[in-house]
Amino acid sequence: MTYKITDECVACGACLDSCPSDAIVEGDVYTINDDCAECGLCVDECPSDAIIEE
Structure with missing residues (x-):
């Protein structure tokens, strides 16, 4: 899984x-x-839900 802003x-x-x-x-x-280590910590911290799995 990868993440995108x-x-x-x-x-x-x-x-x-x-x-x-x-x-x-x-x-x-x-x-x-x-x-990116694909840990997902950024997803948890984003207040605008701007980081998604791609």
């Missing part, structure tokens, strides 16, 4: 703080790179 993202940074593998890349649109 959708357009619902409000760039609050909650996912950045929760990611143990530093796989989330900041920008105008946040993205998840190949370093």
